[in-house]
Amino acid sequence: MPAIRLAALGDSFVEGRGDPGLDGPFHGWVPRLADQLGIPRRGVLNLGVYQATTQDVVDGQLPAVLARKPPMIVVNVGVNDLVSDYDPERFRRNLGTIYSSLRGMDTTVFTASYPDIPKNLAVPDAFRSLLRDRFAEANSVLREITVATGTLCLDLTAMPGWAEARVWAADGIHPNAAGHQLFADQLTEFAARETGLVQPALLVGG
Template sequence: MPAFRLAALGDSFVEGRGDPDLDGPFHGWVPRLAEQLGIPQRGVLNLGTHQATTQDVVDRQLPAVLASKPPMIGVIVGVNDLVSDYDPERFRRNLGTIYSSLRGMDTTVFTAAYPDIPKNLAVPEVFRNLLRERFAEANSVLRETVAATGTLFLDVTAIPEWSQARMWAADGLHPSVEGHRLFADQLTEFVARATGLVPPALLVDG
């Protein structure tokens, strides 16, 4: 099995949708983050898949990461739960399973808050308000879970750039090219501060 140094679990946000790649379907923040951390692409395991839910991560993606045991793991998942078949108890249980399972390894695990995606969607106001209630509840559950498991948590809801339309693709669900770049940049600085790592990208910039 390859010695992966960075693994990413989750949905199409992790897959890279919204950031087309000439050499494949998508690029995204994962390879951008790896590059800034000095990790070659052969050392990256990106398991992100379109329409993946927290249940998909538990059933299909988590076992692969537990087997490969990379030193750094990113998890971004849950939006598909919130916008489709939302079950609060299942959502809470799955987040607990994901982050508590990763906690048992000697690795750095990071995630991010759910941004105000409902703001971007062309949906009736009643449904938008319902989605916002779900996203607020989901962020509360996520914060509790990451606090209990020692997971690094980037609160994008407190970062003004994520409220700007240019950070989002036309569908409103996925980051734009600029959004993926911003997320990679923010994660690089966030992980570096939290772990004491000095990524090559920051050495160059400095």
């Protein structure tokens, strides 16, 4: 069994949806990030699943990562909670479980805040307003939990590009190839800056 150096947990954003692949259904930011960090594909574990919620990550993906203990983990999940069966207490509890469980495992854990996806959706204004309130609340909860657990959180609401239509697929929910590349680029730079490394690949022993 090859050593896993990068693991990604989450939903269809992690899966790579919106970015068609040449050797599979999707490409996405995970292999792009691995390439930039000098991590061979055999050292990458991508657990992203379409429509996964925070509960799905807690129940299925988290145990798999805890068993492998990779040196770098990226988590992106929560949008499906926010746009469907939203339970604020369950959302907070699940995020707390995910990030506290990964803490102290001799690994570096990254995540990112939720961009303004409601802006892209063809929904009534009242529902868009409701979704934006949920996304704002979710970002507040995420900031609180990541600070408490030492998780490194890339704030996409403050990063350039995410308000532009050019980075989104036609459904407005998933990034397109340009969006997945943008996220890989921004996360690589963020990892280098926050960990004090000149070469991001050193983060995972590359």
